[in-house]
Amino acid sequence: MAYAHSVRGRSFRFDDLKTLLAKATPARSGDALAGIAAADDSERAAAQWALADLPLKTFLNEQVIPYEQDEVTRLIVDSHDSGAFAPVSHLTVGDFRNFLLSDAADEAALAALAPGLTPEMVAATSKIMRAQDLVLVARKCRVVxxxxxxxxxxxxxxxxxxxxxxxxxxxxxxxxxxxxxxxxxxxxxxxxxxxxxxxxxxxxxxxxxxxxxxxxxxxxxxxxxxxxxxxxxxxxxxxxxxxxxxxxxxxxxxxxxxxxxxxxxxxxxxxxxxxxxxxxxxxxxxxxxxxxxxxxxxxxxxxxxxxxxxxxxxxxxxxxxxxxxxxxxxxxxxxxxxxxxxxxxxxxxxxxxxxxxxxxxxxxxxxxxxxxxxxxxxxxxxxxxxxxxxxxxxxxxxxxxxxxxxxxxxxxxxxxxxxxxxxxxxxxxxxxxxxxxxxxxxxxxxxxxxxxxxxxxxxx
Incomplete structure (x- = not known):
């Protein structure tokens, strides 16, 4: 499935979910080396806006690496807890970010939510967060x-x-x-x-x-x-x-x-x-x-x-x-x-x-x-x-x-x-x-x- 967004009159198209995730990633040399990074800040911003509007459910229906080809994908899909995911299943990535920053997302709520989250969901959310957001939310998580x-x-x-x-x-x-x-x-x-x-x-x-x-x-x-x-x-x-x-x-x-x-x-x-x-x-x-x-x-x-x-x-x-x-x-x-x-x-x-x-x-x-x-x-x-x-x-x-x-x-x-x-x-x-x-x-x-x-x- 393709995704698109416009920034300052320029239209950007992203052919699939893994491309969207790559283009939305804050700049780093490894993605540039792989040839998958955003070409410039405008493309990165467009990808981040498109990602923010993406429903979290998308990550359950579209895999970045096919289920048939990768046992890690199979582990992620087969171990997903739909009951734990239910409280946030209606949210977009941007909405999920806002929830995580809210007081409703306390230690108990985040612990209960963890089995319902996939790696791609949390990676996508991190890409539209500032450093202080990453600190604040992680501080609320407790894994003992x-x-x-x-x-x-x-x-x-x-x-x-x-x-x-x-x-x-x-x-x-x-x-x-x-x-x-x-x-x-x-x-x-x-x-x-x-x-x-x-x-x-x-x-x-x-x-x-x-x-x-x-x-x-x-x-x-x-x-x-x-x-x-x-x-x-x-x-x-x-x-x-x-x-x-x-x-x-x-x-x-x-x-x-x-x-x-x-x-x-x-x-x-x-x-x-x-x-x-x-x-x-x-x-x-x-x-x-x-x-x-x-x-x-x-x-x-x-x-x-x-x-x-x-x-x-x-x-x-x-x-x-x-x-x-x-x-x-x-x-x-x-x-x-x-x-x-x-x-x-x-x-x-x-x-x-x-x-x-x-x-x-x-x-x-x-x-x-x-x-x-x-x-x-x-x-x-x-x-x-x-x-x-x-x-x-x-x-x-x-x-x-x-x-x-x-x-x-x-x-x-x-x-x-x-x-x-x-x-x-x-x-x-x-x-x-x-x-x-x-x-x-x-x-x-x-x-x-x-x-x-x-x-x-x-x-x-």
């Missing part, structure tokens, strides 16, 4: 998950302690873990990107993290961010795995480029659940996503990168994850060129994920060849903190020496908690106070000395 602690509660900001090392050196990793714990980092997960994906190497790292957590009775979880099939095999060999990780995308073809499909993800979740390692909940999956991943794999089907990214959250939602984060600036300037585009993408991703009922975090990051710097990341960090992001990254000095990109540091998380009056997950906050690391976790106030238990952790 549990494993050994409770993540996503109001007034809380969790962090992934990311102790990566280019050679997986145990001493280097332990030093980073200690550093992070001393700044109150690590309640979302202590998660390592391994230098080696071999099963013995992964199992060694898993065992090391398990020993640290169990010896110090830390109410958190660990994850070695290896391929899901490696985690499945490690579990079969007796590895004490808490969370199973996988990078995912919003099309079947892109997921195949990662070596996964929905069946493999289910197998990974079932394997982790079989270990019954959670103490307060059973959310056992950790997913990472990022705008541009499908385009980089030539698996985007002509759909704009932000809409494809939102479709990845439908994949995540199906597996009840503990953590999902968009690694927003990691893929590079070919997809998000500068700080402005990275900031916009991070807010869009968080908004879309939260509306769909996904426990969204963000790796607030950029590569060194992007037109961005740490000031841009400070802006995005502050905006996401205000928007109620579930978790962010924490790494020494904000410089990942293994993956060679810039992200947020332990100090950055402490800044966000102090300025925005946010605390760690409650169970982890209580542990920080017992250990003497924080004197007042609710105010993110650090203790004055290194506690004896952590001296033992550091020095054996």
């Amino acid at each position: 998950t549990k494993f050994r602690n409770t993540i996503g509660l109001k007034g809380r900001l969790s962090t992934r302690l990311q102790p990566n090392h280019p050679t997986d050196d145990p001493a280097g990793i332990a030093a980073s873990v200690l550093d992070g714990l001393m700044y109150g980092s690590g309640d979302a997960v202590i998660g390592i990107n391994p230098a080696s994906d071999s099963i013995p190497a992964v199992m060694k790292l898993v065992a090391m993290l398990d020993e640290i957590i169990s010896r110090q009775n830390i109410p958190t979880q660990s994850c070695v961010l290896t391929h899901v099939t490696t985690s499945i095999e490690a579990i079969s060999r007796g590895a004490p795995i808490d969370l199973v990780f996988q990078s995912i995308a919003g099309t079947e073809a892109a997921n195949k480029s990662f070596g996964v499909d929905l069946a493999v993800l289910k197998e990974g979740r079932d394997a982790a659940l079989s270990l019954q390692r959670g103490t307060v909940g059973d959310n056992v999956m950790y997913f990472e996503t990022g705008q541009g991943s499908a385009l980089s794999a030539e698996a985007h089907h002509g759909v704009d990168q932000q809409t494809v990214e939102a479709r990845a959250y439908a994949v995540a939602r199906a597996f009840k994850p503990l953590l999902v984060n968009t690694v927003v600036g990691f893929i590079g300037p070919e997809y998000l060129y500068n700080g402005k585009q990275i900031i916009r993408a991070g807010l869009e991703d968080h908004f879309c994920g939260k509306l769909l009922g996904v426990p969204m975090g963000c790796d607030i990051c950029y590569t060194n060849h992007a037109e961005a710097d740490q000031d841009d990341m400070d802006v995005l960090l502050t905006l996401l903190g205000a928007a109620g992001v579930n978790f962010i990254m924490g790494i020494p000095g904000s410089d990942d020496i293994m993956l060679n990109y810039q992200t947020t540091s332990f100090h950055d998380a402490l800044y966000a908690r102090r300025v925005l009056n946010l605390a760690p997950a409650p169970e982890f906050a209580a542990w920080l106070e017992r250990a003497g690391i924080f004197t007042d976790a609710s105010a993110a106030k650090l203790g004055e000395s290194l506690p004896a238990p952590l001296r033992a952790l550091a020095f054996g």
Whole structure:
């Protein structure tokens, strides 16, 4: 079905829904690279007006990727909850935006609505929203998950302690873990990107993290961010795995480029659940996503990168994850060129994920060849903190020496908690106070000395 709108006497025609969505997207380099972006601001404005007038029901009748060709589309269509959708089924995209900004759209209403929304609906709505709109609506969404602690509660900001090392050196990793714990980092997960994906190497790292957590009775979880099939095999060999990780995308073809499909993800979740390692909940999956991943794999089907990214959250939602984060600036300037585009993408991703009922975090990051710097990341960090992001990254000095990109540091998380009056997950906050690391976790106030238990952790 074709769509049309006029701006200042110029008429614009959009051949189908995916073209309309692409042309309505705020400018970003990835869509320009794919040849699907609006030619100029007039065409973008016309597409946004046409999109605002589009009934939400359109997204149930017209798919951006055919049902027969893509298992992610089939998942979206087959899992749609028409009852949950009913309260907004009569609205246009523009009307839906206005509803989301209204007081009627409170936490309870948005939670009930989530199963009735499709990724394309929320992506379309984000395209006609300002940055402040994305912050305000996302702040009203609350997605709470549990494993050994409770993540996503109001007034809380969790962090992934990311102790990566280019050679997986145990001493280097332990030093980073200690550093992070001393700044109150690590309640979302202590998660390592391994230098080696071999099963013995992964199992060694898993065992090391398990020993640290169990010896110090830390109410958190660990994850070695290896391929899901490696985690499945490690579990079969007796590895004490808490969370199973996988990078995912919003099309079947892109997921195949990662070596996964929905069946493999289910197998990974079932394997982790079989270990019954959670103490307060059973959310056992950790997913990472990022705008541009499908385009980089030539698996985007002509759909704009932000809409494809939102479709990845439908994949995540199906597996009840503990953590999902968009690694927003990691893929590079070919997809998000500068700080402005990275900031916009991070807010869009968080908004879309939260509306769909996904426990969204963000790796607030950029590569060194992007037109961005740490000031841009400070802006995005502050905006996401205000928007109620579930978790962010924490790494020494904000410089990942293994993956060679810039992200947020332990100090950055402490800044966000102090300025925005946010605390760690409650169970982890209580542990920080017992250990003497924080004197007042609710105010993110650090203790004055290194506690004896952590001296033992550091020095054996």
